[in-house]
Amino acid sequence: MRNYVIYILLQFVATLCFGQIYHVGDLYTAEDGSQGIVFYVAADGGGWAVALHDEQGLFPWSTVTGDISTIPNYSGANQAPLADTSGYANTLAIRNYVGGGSNYAAGVVDFAHGWYLPAASQLALIYAQLPFIQTALSAAGGSLMITDHSGGGGNFTDYVYWSSTEVNSGSACGINFFDDTSFPDFSFAIYAGTPQGRGKQGSARVRAVCSFPPPHNEYDTTLLYVWNTGDTVPHFQIEPEQTTDFSVTVTNAYGCSNSASVGVTVIDIIPQVIYDTTCQGAVYNNYGFSLSAAETVGIEDTTLTRMVSAIGCESEITLQLTILAPDTVEIEEHAGQSFVWNGVTYTEDGVYTQYFNNQYGCDSTVILTLTLDGGVSPEPDTIDGDHEEDVLYLPNAFTPDGNGKNEVFLPVFANMDEIEEYRMEIYNRWGGLVFQTEEKTFGWDGANAIGGVYAVVVHYKFRGEKPKVVKGSVTVVR
Secondary structure: OOOEOOOEEEEOOOOOOOOOOOOOOOEEEOOOOOEEEEEEEOOOOOEEEEEOOOOOOOEEOOOOOOOOOOOOEOOOOOOOOOOOOOHHHHHHHHHHHHOOOOOOHHHHOOHHHOEEOOOHHHHHHHHHOHHHHHHHHHHOOOOOOOOOOOOOOOOHHHHEEEEEEEOOOOEEEEEEOOOOOOOOOOHHHHHOOOEEEEEOOOEEEOOOEEEEOOOOOOOOOOOEEEEOOOOOOOEEEEOOOOOEEEEEEEEOOOOOEEEEEEEEOOOOOOOEEEEEEEEOOOOEEEOOEEEOOHHHOOOOOEEEEEEEEEOOEEEEEEEEEEEEOOEEEEEEEEEOOOEEEOOEEEOOOEEEEEEEEOOOOOEEEEEEEEEEOOOOOOOOEEEOOOOOOOOEEOOOEEOOOOOOOOOOEOOEEOOHHHEEEEEEEEEOOOOOEEEEEOOOOOOEOOOOOOOEEEEEEEEEEEOOOOOEEEEEEEEEOO
């Protein structure tokens, strides 16, 4: 499956002494002698070059936070359009906003000689052109863009380059150049090449770019242009579906010829599938996907998809998310005068609750029924689930948020009129009793309860039967 559209304007201009024609990968030398590698050439022959070296050190995007009104704000870096190419104007706006000093990204570039912090689209284009740029950087004696452990550290920040594109008052766009899917935390590779919002005062790398003007010449209409495609015009637009080499031969009126060629690489974008887990009632934010606590309550597996794009290429990412239900474990203990459980000493018969995290990090509820020194307690039938032949059902979550829906937690009986004894108790994760009632039609409204899992113990007796106890848990979703 390919998801891409590539528009490339190829221009081969026969020139005498009117100016140099650049191509991607060429070494560009500015008037002051500074150099860079060409990574984009426009139809008119002008373009952009990337500096041979990173600025020395890691720098914040800005030393102060705040909205810079003259820079377009994007609602989110993942969804931001990549049409912002005003890196020079953005850099100027940042420098005017922050003021003096050179301890931030836009302040360390050689702005006086035309070097500036690239906009998001320019930085993404550098990433897309890495197969050409890295080779050219090495040949020119420059330093490679940091894409693996050989040039960086073990921290995510070590592989991120700043753009001059702002997301909001507190964040700006950075691009992760780390692209090693063999790394254990391969989420680095998933985000590689995609603009991501980062706090402005966080640190990242800086690689400056500069613009160069088109050559001062016109197409020589007396020359004969012959392309290997059969075209006979100086330049044209292409949309290749596979990697293709293009070449042109230019002949003047005296029969003298010269030839040039360029290769256009088309990269297949392979859809990616990610597998992950989270807990019921937990907020999920990972791999660019977001689910609220209410959305993870009462469901199991779910599949989510999103599209990511850079430089016109799109790829689909699918998340296979397993949502784990909280565990409820019941234990019974008989002891002498007291019983110590997880550092807590109990001296009376009763039902006690403690909360732990299970092996997946989800809340687990442990309910202890304790009998001390032969203490007298009824021998009820105990049910360890939510059902007993449809006699009783305990909802596993409710949302006391004032919207009029699912506001109260109340056990459901199929034959409530036959109940002659009833008591419901709600315990928090520290074993504290937060609610109790002996009225079978009176539910818990979650008053003063924070979100999370609570233990439920229901004692009841049907007419003519033995007492019963149901134990379970309920999630309060705020």
